[in-house]
Amino acid sequence: MILAVAPLVDMHVHLREPGGEHKETILTGTAAAVAGGFGAVACMPNTDPVLDSPELIERVCRAKAHCAVYPIACISIGQFGRRLTNFGLLRRAGAVAVSDDGKTVEDEDLMRFALLSAADHGLAVISHCEPETEICERDITLAEETNSRLHIAHVSLRSTVEVIRSAKKRGVHVTAETCPHYLLGSAHGAVNPPLASEEDRAALCAALKDDTIDVIASDHAPHTAAEKEADPSLCGFIGLETSVGAVLTALYHTRLMSAADIFRKMRETPAAILGIPVPQGEIVVDTDVPWTPQKFVSMSSNCAFTGVMLRGRVAVCQPTLLPD
Ligand SMILES: [Zn+2]
Known part of the structure; x- marks a missing residue:
């Protein structure tokens, strides 16, 4: 089937700029995003230096890019987990x-203040949970206590899915994402959280279907081949160019979900969580074409699916950049 739909939104990518320009830049990362069908990405702040000041947030917003880039700012200054950044100023700068x-925010009180302050400023709090289920449970309790909104990043375990499912039933304002490599389970190389069991993989697919997990995000994490060779434990995969193919292979061709339901979790839902507009323009998706990722637009090639046969690919992506 050939589908023409609006460009997608990836709410969890690492563009590596500033400080990691040998792995990826905002320009090359957004070129990879466009090749993968995305019209907007939200980039994580664990760059070098980390995005904990309005100046750095503005710098990311101003950078030349091929699609819309929405920066995510640090919760704590320097990501040291000790003092909150200034959410009001960061929001005004474009976060x-x-x-x-x-990193996990270890200090429970700091996380409580973060949830309260973020609620005041209309910002989503995205939690990296390690150990996953335990911290997810803690943060859900804090969100419940403070009646605030929480988003759980890269869910990989059935036990975490169960914690989120029960929280949603109680009416807690929690949303969650998982990533293509946890759904297809054929990845090679290290990633954090690590790939879990077949049981976990099946639970994640079921959780997407029943809306316990709201979003699919790539967690695009470029590393150079030399870096990977020097340190095989370096975590993460590039994912922007393979996201659609991997997700269609895992969820659509297994008849678990319709293409419309899948793309809602890659467009409207992440846009709503971040409070950003749905990108304008058009992508054309061939849902059936078989292909094997080999070459990438991204500066890095640490792909989870190199040499893996995927079914479905973005044929054309023409996002319309909104005027400044
Ligand atoms: Zn993370």
Whole structure:
């Protein structure tokens, strides 16, 4: 089937700029995003330096890019987990959410203040949970206590899915995402959280279907081949160019979900969580074409699905950039 739909939104990518321009830049990362069908991405703040000041947020917003880029600011200064950043100023500078992604906010009181302050400023709090289920449970309790909104990043375990499902039933304002590599389970290389069991994989697919998990995000995490070779434990995969193919293979060709329901979790839902507009323009998706990822627009090629046969691919993507 050939589908023409609006460009997608990826709410969890690492564009590596500033400080990691040998792995990816905002320009190359957004070129990869466009190739993968995305018209907007939200980038994580664990760059070098980390995005904990309005100046750095403005710098990301002003950078030349091929699609819309929405920066996520740090929860804590330096991501040290000790003092909150200034959410009001960061919001005004262009941040759409706060996260210490890559690290867990260990201090429970700090996380409570973060949830309260973010609620005041209309920012989503995105939690990197390690250990996953335990911290997810803690943060859900805090969100419940403070009547605030929480988003759980890269869910990989059935036990976490169950915690989120029961919280949603109680009416807690929690949303969650998972990533293509946890759904297809054929990835090679290290990722954090690590790939779990077949039981976990099946639970994640079921959780997407029943809306316990709201969003699919790539967690695009470029590393150079030399870096990977020097340190095989370096975590993450690039994912922007393979996201649609992997997700269609895992969910659509297995008849678990319709293409419309899948794309809602890659467009309207993440846009609503971040409070950003749905991108304008058009992508054309061939849902059936078989292909094997080999070459990438991204500067890095640490792909989870290199040499893996995927079914479904973005044929054309023409996002319309909104005027400044
Ligand atoms: Zn993370």
